[in-house]
Amino acid sequence: MTAGTLYGIGAGPGDPQLITLKALEILKRIKFVFAASSTRNTYSLAVGIVSPFLGEDVSVELVGFPMTHNKTELRAAWRDNARKMLKHLRKGKDAAFVTLGDPTTYSTFGYIMQTIRETDPDVPIKIIPGITSYQAAAAAAGRVLAEAAESFTVVSGAMGAKGLEQIVDHTDNVVMLKIYKRFDEIMDTLDRLELGEKSVLISRCGLSNEEISFGSHYDNGLHPPYLSLLIINKMKG
Numbered sequence: 444m445t446a447g448t449l450y451g452i453g454a455g456p457g458d459p460q461l462i463t464l465k466a467l468e469i470l471k472r473i474k475f476v477f478a479a480s481s482t483r484n485t486y487s488l489a490v491g492i493v494s495p496f497l498g499e500d501v502s503v504e505l506v507g508f509p510m511t512h513n514k515t516e517l518r519a520a521w522r523d524n525a526r527k528m529l530k531h532l533r534k535g536k537d538a539a540f541v542t543l544g545d546p547t548t549y550s551t552f553g554y555i556m557q558t559i560r561e562t563d564p565d566v567p568i569k570i571i572p573g574i575t576s577y578q579a580a581a582a583a584a585g586r587v588l589a590e591a592a593e594s595f596t597v598v599s600g601a602m603g604a605k606g607l608e609q610i611v612d613h614t615d616n617v618v619m620l621k622i623y624k625r626f627d628e629i630m631d632t633l634d635r636l637e638l639g640e641k642s643v644l645i646s647r648c649g650l651s652n653e654e655i656s657f658g659s660h661y662d663n664g665l666h667p668p669y670l671s672l673l674i675i676n677k678m679k680g
């Protein structure tokens with residue numbers, strides 16, 4: 444029997460109107476939908492975004508990714524999650540793994556894809572790109588990410604300001620995702636590098652409570668939510 448196809452679908456950053464037509468076409472016909480949730484959280488924003496477009500009798504399953512750096516524990520979770528999808532794929536059924544923004548950008552889809560490829564290389568995998576959080580955020584803030592011969596670099600703030608400090612002298616524009624945990628350290632570093640005034644903080648882009656703060660004028664002392672990112676245009680002003 445020919446295996447079903449696993450689609451890695453980018454749901455976009457929040458506004459359902461930013462789902463691509465290609466994603467929509469697959470979402471309307473697919474019967475098995477998966478998405479990641481942390482083991483502490485049973486909600487998936489990606490599922491929330493796509494659910495109005497799903498057909499009837501669709502099975503939606505959240506698969507857990509433990510909040511740990513323990514590689515053995517993580518691999519066991521990826522294998523377990525992959526098994527849940529393979530159950531349908533091996534019966535010739537298509538399945539979708541939906542992810543916030545784009546599946547190739549800081550997404551758990553990468554781990555699923557790798558594990559499925561290792562476990563069953565015959566399963567076809569197709570990636571349907573999504574609009575990333577930072578593309579939507581740049582548009583919402585009216586900022587350009589790069590023009591002419593400028594460069595731009597995407598870094599993670601998960602480890603604090605280190606990523607920013609390493610690249611700041613070598614790029615013209617920076618996008619920093621995952622800033623919420625080490626936010627104070629990141630903002631202090633921006634000020635020290637005199638980049639505060641050139642930055643914009645966008646939270647919950649495309650959602651009902653979206654917030655955009657230019658320069659260092661964010662509400663100091665308040666911690667931004669998980670869905671927050673920074674755009675820094677060094678050449679600006």
Ligand SMILES: C[S@@+](CC[C@H](N)C(=O)[O-])C[C@H]1O[C@@H](n2cnc3c(N)ncnc32)[C@H](O)[C@@H]1O
Binds near residue numbers: 542
């Ligand atoms: C695990 S990464 C997912 C990135 C996603 N795959 C993408 O293409 O944008 C999560 C981080 O993306 C950013 N993010 C995702 N959606 C966002 C939104 N609607 N508004 C602001 N930031 C968002 C935040 O920095 C968040 O901490």
